[in-house]
Amino acid sequence: xxxxxxxxxxxxxxxxxxxxxxxxxxxxxxxxxxxxxxxxxxxxxxxxxxxxxxxxxxxxxxxxxxxxxxxxxxxxxxxxxxxxxxxxxxxxxxxxxxxxxxxxxxxxxxxxxxxxxxxxxxxxxxxxxxxxxxxxxxxxxxxxxxxxxxxxxxxxxxxxxxxxxxxxxxxxxxxxxxxxxxxxxxxxxxxxxxxxxxxxxxxxxxxxxxxxxxxxxxxxxxxxxxxxxxxxxxxxxxxxxxxxxxxxxxxxxxxxxxxxxxxxxxxxxxxxxxxxxxxxxxxxxxxxxxxxxxxxxxxxxxxxxxxxxxxxxxxxxxxxxxxxxxxxxxxxxxxxxxxxxxxxxxxxxxxxxxxxxxxxxxxxxxxxxxxxxxxxxxxxxxxxxxxxxxxxxxxxxxxxxxxxxxxxxxxxxxx
Numbered sequence: 538x539x540x541x542x543x544x545x546x547x548x549x550x551x552x553x554x555x556x557x558x559x560x561x562x563x564x565x566x567x568x569x570x571x572x573x574x575x576x577x578x579x580x581x582x583x584x585x586x587x588x589x590x591x592x593x594x595x596x597x598x599x600x601x602x603x604x605x606x607x608x609x610x611x612x613x614x615x616x617x618x619x620x621x622x623x624x625x626x627x628x629x630x631x632x633x634x635x636x637x638x639x640x641x642x643x644x645x646x647x648x649x650x651x652x653x654x655x656x657x658x659x660x661x662x663x664x665x666x667x668x669x670x671x672x673x674x675x676x677x678x679x680x681x682x683x684x685x686x687x688x689x690x691x692x693x694x695x696x697x698x699x700x701x702x703x704x705x706x707x708x709x710x711x712x713x714x715x716x717x718x719x720x721x722x723x724x725x726x727x728x729x730x731x732x733x734x735x736x737x738x739x740x741x742x743x744x745x746x747x748x749x750x751x752x753x754x755x756x757x758x759x760x761x762x763x764x765x766x767x768x769x770x771x772x773x774x775x776x777x778x779x780x781x782x783x784x785x786x787x788x789x790x791x792x793x794x795x796x797x798x799x800x801x802x803x804x805x806x807x808x809x810x811x812x813x814x815x816x817x818x819x820x821x822x823x824x825x826x827x828x829x830x831x832x833x834x835x836x837x838x839x840x841x842x843x844x845x846x847x848x849x850x851x852x853x854x855x856x857x858x859x860x861x862x863x864x865x866x867x868x869x870x871x872x873x874x875x876x877x878x879x880x881x882x883x884x885x886x887x888x889x890x891x892x893x894x895x896x897x898x899x900x901x902x903x904x905x906x907x908x909x910x911x912x913x914x915x916x917x918x919x920x921x922x923x924x925x926x927x928x929x930x931x932x933x934x935x936x937x938x939x940x941x942x943x944x945x946x947x948x949x950x951x952x
Contacts, residue, residue, distance in 0.1 A: 585619060585645060585655075586612030617888055619645055620657055624757055624879035626843035630870055642879075646759025660758050663883040668763055671749035672715040673883060678746040681718040685743075688728050690735045694745040695778065702779045703742060709734075709813070710780045711741045712794065714787040715750050716913035722920060723913035726786050726939040730810045733945055734784075737822040739813075741784070747774070751793040758880035765801075768793075772803035782806045784813050786941070788840035788847075788912045789878075795845070809841060811911050811940055815850040818857050818944075825858045825947035833860040833943070834905035836896065836919060837872035838912035851911045851940045858947035863903045873899065877914035897922025901932045908937045 569577055588611055619642065628638045649656050666675035685692045695703070695710075703710060711731065716723040734741050752767030775783075783805050785791045795807035817823040833855055841847045848869050855862055867873045876892030886892065897919050900908045908923065910916045919937045926932040 582610055583612040585614045585616065585649060587616045588612060614645060619649070620884065621881075621886075621888065622879050623839070623874045623876060623881050623892065625839040625874035627839075627871075627874070630843050643757070643759065646757075647761050648759075650759035651762060656759065657884050659884045660760075660880065663754060663758070663880070664760055664763060667750050667752070667755055667767065671767075672719060673750065673754050674715065674719055676715075676719045678749075681713065681748060682745045684713075684718065684724045684727050685745075687724075688731060690732065692731060693740075693742040695742050695747060697745070700778075703781070706740055707742045708739050709741045709782050709784045711743045712783050712785045712790055713743055713748060714785060714790045714913065716917075717786050718748070720913060720917065722916045723786070726810075726913065726916070726941050729939065729941040729945040730784075730786055730814070733814060733817070733823060733941060733948065736948060737817045739817070739822075751790050753789045753793045754880045754883065756793075756797075757878070758883075768798060768801055768803070772798055772801055775803060775805065780805060782808075784808050784810055786810045786913065786939075788838045788845065789914070792840050792844055809845075809847055809850070809911070811841075811850040811854055812847065814941065814944060815853050818854065823944070823948055825944055826950045827857065827859045829861065830859045830947070831861070831906040832863055832904065833907045833909050834863045834865055834900050834903045835868070835909045835911075835940075836865070836875065836900060836915055837868055838910065838915050839872070839874050839878050841911055842872055843870055851909070854940050854944050855909060858943055860907070860909075860943065863905045865899050865903055867899065875912075875915040875918040877918045882914055882917075891922075893918035893922040894925060897926060897932075901926060901935055906934060906936070907943065908935065909940050909943060910937060911940050 569580065572580065591611055622639075622642045624639050624642065626639060629636070632638070646656070650660075662675070663673045666673050670676060671678055682694065685694070693707070711734070713727055714723070717727040718724070731741070749771065750767055751771060752764035755761075755767065756764035783794060785794065785807060786809075788809065791807055791809050794803070794805060798805070814823065818825065835851055835855060837843075837848060837851075841851075852862065865872075873896050874892055875896055876886070881892075897908075900919065901923070908919055910919060916937060916939060923932050923935050923937055927935070
């Protein structure tokens with residue numbers, strides 16, 4: 538049998554079980570009969586589980602020469618490994634043999650959530666909030682418009698004047714996102730982007746209380762059913778109102794709308810706010826002050842950088858403001874995660890050092906006065922890290938700001 542034929546072959550124990558359909562999680566008796574005793578022992582080892590009660594927890598059962606001692610009956614994948622992943626993409630990016638770790642982690646989480654119902658209890662609240670309220674925080678849909686009353690210019694809201702479709706004069710649908718509508722720090726970014734678009738003469742519209750979660754946190758946490766519900770609802774709505782060009786402030790919304798919704802018929806031209814704002818600056822529709830300003834270090838969000846290869850626009854915007862840019866040792870495609878991806882935003886860190894504090898310390902060590910971000914999750918995590926250090930008497934005067942708010946201050950100074 539050559540290699541090509543081997544592609545269509547099956548192992549003897551699989552052929553023995555052909556035609557039978559055991560229950561999920563159950564082993565086929567006929568398949569087991571074709572295995573040796575040692576093979577059966579390996580098959581029956583739990584695949585995912587806790588190693589908390591094992592004296593070999595720290596070594597994972599590996600011996601000094603790198604071989605795993607399967608006689609210890611340790612689960613192949615530890616619960617801690619499975620649920621600690623932030624899906625930052627660093628392992629995939631660095632792997633020399635192109636192993637796609639995130640896909641496997643996501644599949645295993647789906648099994649734990651939808652088949653075995655064995656997952657961190659903190660996720661129950663997030664799942665319920667997304668399903669019943671349309672956002673992970675459980676806020677009321679009517680409050681999605683609250684930020685609009687805090688700006689001194691008109692913001693057009695879809696449906697307020699009886700629209701059935703996005704009007705022809707609208708340049709972009711502004712997808713505000715859950716964090717951008719409810720979380721105070723992210724709301725500051727939302728208002729800054731809206732003001733910059735208004736200043737540049739870009740005609741945009743928001744969905745207001747017609748917007749709902751993209752389903753990203755549900756999918757990352759393994760609740761594929763809930764993600765599909767949210768995605769189908771959003772794609773049906775966006776197609777019905779004939780949305781074509783969408784601008785977002787959240788890299789997670791960007792990734793879902795741009796790269797995952799096409800799988801179910803949602804094809805849109807989606808850009809991150811830093812991309813659009815860079816275009817407006819380059820074309821002269823926004824004119825920031827270019828005098829030397831404060832020192833700034835930029836943190837690359839994982840879902841903007843590694844997942845979507847957007848590294849240059851945020852940096853060019855900072856340069857346009859005259860800021861003195863200082864790079865952290867780990868930046869660009871080798872940037873370090875803030876700790877909120879992979880639905881970790883809704884789970885507590887119980888092992889090791891807190892990721893956001895590690896990244897916060899790296900940013901503080903540059904000596905920069907401002908840590909620039911381009912993601913609402915990164916903003917929350919790094920703000921918390923800096924605040925924690927300031928309570929210890931460190932990082933005095935250091936602040937965390939979105940690139941859009943830094944640009945807005947510069948544009949206002951020019952005007």
